[in-house]
Amino acid sequence: MARKTLFDKVWDAHVVVPETADKPAVLYIDLHLIHEVTSPQAFTVLRERGLPVARPDRTLATMDHSTPTTPVRSLADIQVVGPSAAQQIQQMQRNCEEFGIELRGFDSKERGIVHIIGPELGATQPGKTIVCGDSHTSTHGAFGALAFGIGTTEVGHVLATQCLLQRRPKTMAINVHGTLAEGVTAKDLILAIIGEIGVDGGTGHVLEYRGEAIRSLDMAGRMTVCNMSIEAGARAGMVAPDDTTFEYLANRRFAPKAAEFDRAVDRWRNLCGDVDAVFDREVSIDASSLAPMVTFGTNPGMVTPVDVALPEKPSDGSWDRALDYMRLEPGKPIAGTPVDVVFVGSCTNARMPDLEATANILRGRKVADGVRMLIVPGSQAIKAEAEAAGLHQVFTEAGAEWRESGCSMCLGMNGDTVDSGKLAISTSNRNFEGRQGIGARTVLASPATAAASALAGHVADPREYL
Amino acid sequence: MQRFTELTATTVALPRADIDTDQIIPARFLTTTTREGLGDGLFADWRFLSDGTPDPEFVLNRPEHASATVLVTERNFGCGSSREHAPWALLDYGFRAVISSEIADIFHSNSLKNGLLPIRVSDDVVKLLLSRPHKVLISVETCTLSILNDAGNTEKTIEFPLDGFSRYCLLEGIDQLGYLQGQSDAITAYANDFADSTNPAL
Numbered sequence: 001m002a003r004k005t006l007f008d009k010v011w012d013a014h015v016v017v018p019e020t021a022d023k024p025a026v027l028y029i030d031l032h033l034i035h036e037v038t039s040p041q042a043f044t045v046l047r048e049r050g051l052p053v054a055r056p057d058r059t060l061a062t063m064d065h066s067t068p069t070t071p072v073r074s075l076a077d078i079q080v081v082g083p084s085a086a087q088q089i090q091q092m093q094r095n096c097e098e099f100g101i102e103l104r105g106f107d108s109k110e111r112g113i114v115h116i117i118g119p120e121l122g123a124t125q126p127g128k129t130i131v132c133g134d135s136h137t138s139t140h141g142a143f144g145a146l147a148f149g150i151g152t153t154e155v156g157h158v159l160a161t162q163c164l165l166q167r168r169p170k171t172m173a174i175n176v177h178g179t180l181a182e183g184v185t186a187k188d189l190i191l192a193i194i195g196e197i198g199v200d201g202g203t204g205h206v207l208e209y210r211g212e213a214i215r216s217l218d219m220a221g222r223m224t225v226c227n228m229s230i231e232a233g234a235r236a237g238m239v240a241p242d243d244t245t246f247e248y249l250a251n252r253r254f255a256p257k258a259a260e261f262d263r264a265v266d267r268w269r270n271l272c273g274d275v276d277a278v279f280d281r282e283v284s285i286d287a288s289s290l291a292p293m294v295t296f297g298t299n300p301g302m303v304t305p306v307d308v309a310l311p312e313k314p315s316d317g318s319w320d321r322a323l324d325y326m327r328l329e330p331g332k333p334i335a336g337t338p339v340d341v342v343f344v345g346s347c348t349n350a351r352m353p354d355l356e357a358t359a360n361i362l363r364g365r366k367v368a369d370g371v372r373m374l375i376v377p378g379s380q381a382i383k384a385e386a387e388a389a390g391l392h393q394v395f396t397e398a399g400a401e402w403r404e405s406g407c408s409m410c411l412g413m414n415g416d417t418v419d420s421g422k423l424a425i426s427t428s429n430r431n432f433e434g435r436q437g438i439g440a441r442t443v444l445a446s447p448a449t450a451a452a453s454a455l456a457g458h459v460a461d462p463r464e465y466l
Numbered sequence: 467m468q469r470f471t472e473l474t475a476t477t478v479a480l481p482r483a484d485i486d487t488d489q490i491i492p493a494r495f496l497t498t499t500t501r502e503g504l505g506d507g508l509f510a511d512w513r514f515l516s517d518g519t520p521d522p523e524f525v526l527n528r529p530e531h532a533s534a535t536v537l538v539t540e541r542n543f544g545c546g547s548s549r550e551h552a553p554w555a556l557l558d559y560g561f562r563a564v565i566s567s568e569i570a571d572i573f574h575s576n577s578l579k580n581g582l583l584p585i586r587v588s589d590d591v592v593k594l595l596l597s598r599p600h601k602v603l604i605s606v607e608t609c610t611l612s613i614l615n616d617a618g619n620t621e622k623t624i625e626f627p628l629d630g631f632s633r634y635c636l637l638e639g640i641d642q643l644g645y646l647q648g649q650s651d652a653i654t655a656y657a658n659d660f661a662d663s664t665n666p667a668l
């Protein structure tokens with residue numbers, strides 16, 4: 001029998017009807033995550049055709065993208081940014097009510113960014129197929145799940161049938177040798193990987209991250225890595241589950257309990273790829289040689305170690321537009337570039353360890369004059385945990401703003417935006433033109449680099465602040 | 467879904483690589499709950515100046531390209547966010563097909579589900595099509611893109627890849643939900659026999 005990769009095992013276990021030359025496979029979806037922005041038109045289709053939601057019990061709903069993050073005293077004070085966003089939020093509430101889906105809405109302690117609450121609630125588990133109308137669904141692959149983003153039409157397919165029509169993707173192993181040096185994090189690693197394979201290097205593939213450096217990451221770090229698989233063009237990224245995974249899941253709300261948990265762990269252990277399983281492509285990265293990474297262009301593949309000069313422009317002019325937009329000069333170091341806004345948040349880097357790393361650098365220090373720093377926890381549960389640990393005090397004493405959870409400045413849909421021309425150093429995942437606000441210039445970095453830059457008032461190497 | 471069999475059209479070139487879906491339709495237009503009207507936001511940050519007036523320099527605003535319905539771009543079109551608002555915006559604006567040497571996975575899948583044809587061709591063909599507007603004939607039946615000369619005769623015909631099932635859906639103008647619903651017995655059996663015991667619901 002052919003040796004199977006982790007991906008092969010999960011895919012094969014979910015094929016309801018095999019693919020043929022004429023027809024894609026019918027793939028069963030164990031968990032469907034929905035949010036307010038990419039689901040309304042799918043519910044409209046269900047309504048038009050008189051269809052129910054097939055499995056409300058496999059559907060996890062929250063609101064995160066257009067929700068405000070400004071702290072309020074009571075729910076009644078919540079101010080949504082504009083009438084259409086408010087209408088979208090109301091529509092989400094109506095859709096969930098009408099179709100019998102439990103919504104983790106404004107009043108829920110379990111509300112948060114969809115890719116943060118899935119794992120946090122233990123709904124994300126090894127071996128599951130997980131989809132969401134959101135490209136960063138790849139995050140959940142950190143648990144050894146096959147998780148990928150879909151469009152709204154497909155959201156409708158899953159709501160109506162709990163299945164998708166899919167062609168089997170190719171596989172790519174990303175073998176990460178060695179270990180990360182101090183001050184170099186999972187975020188730096190994934191930025192380096194994207195820089196290496198390119199923003200379209202993963203197109204058509206599911207990535208599996210392997211090797212010593214991946215094994216030694218905690219679940220938050222693995223989620224950061226898998227989260228940005230889509231920025232390399234890949235639909236999904238996966239990490240084989242191990243004791244770190246099982247320890248994380250034990251006793252979480254939707255995780256199996258007691259003897260059932262032990263049985264699940266036995267099953268999950270078998271998901272690891274067979275020795276000698278063959279990938280369509282393999283790439284090797286040496287983790288020990290990496291420095292903290294920052295982006296300098298308008299896609300996540302334009303990335304550089306923070307402590308060296310920017311590369312010279314390629315002669316084909318392909319960087320000209322990006323460097324003009326970023327107002328950065330080739331051949332000059334990016335460190336020292338003045339920063340206007342610092343954002344710590346998003347489904348890439350807004351978990352407890354990210355907030356702790358931020359606090360460790362900010363503790364007892366002050367954000368530089370003229371710099372606005374926004375710290376947005378990934379979920380209400382993380383907010384509560386951070387506050388119980390006193391992190392919010394560290395943040396506010398340093399001069400940063402501490403917010404309610406949500407996507408916030410990652411995509412600037414809820415009113416948290418960066419003004420035109422301003423430079424933001426951001427722990428999110430996309431430095432596209434205008435992503436954080438019209439004309440906003442984004443530098444992607446780890447929480448440590450973001451915090452160090454907030455203190456310095458310019459792009460800074462976090463290793464100087466450890 | 468609109469049927470797509472054959473199209474004779476003029477191309478317009480947007481010579482940029484890695485055009486992400488945030489450029490195609492910026493996030494501030496995503497608070498809508500319908501599919502209609504998104505063409506107004508298509509490439510909004512490129513099409514409009516900061517005072518909201520059209521940028522006369524931007525290619526889509528030039529009168530000579532007003533009738534173009536096929537967009538040609540450099541590699542990796544549609545990368546980034548999974549927002550289906552991107553093909554909705556392109557269609558609403560009047561585009562019927564996109565040609566590039568690489569088209570991002572999710573955008574590709576979303577386009578096919580809405581009758582916007584993603585056409586992947588070699589870098590050389592893209593380079594040729596980027597040089598000036600061309601008249602083209604696109605056939606979904608034969609999965610070919612023909613480049614026509616001024617007299618309307620075929621100068622060059624290129625095959626492009628298209629999954630058989632997607633091609634069938636485009637030709638018939640049907641969506642895939644009906645097909646999936648037709649599999650309900652197999653789906654129920656799978657859920658009962660496997661999913662609900664192995665990967666139980668919440």
Ligand code: SF4
Nearest residue numbers: 136346347407410411
């Ligand atoms: S935090 Fe950003 S990337 Fe993540 S789901 Fe929200 S908008 Fe998308």
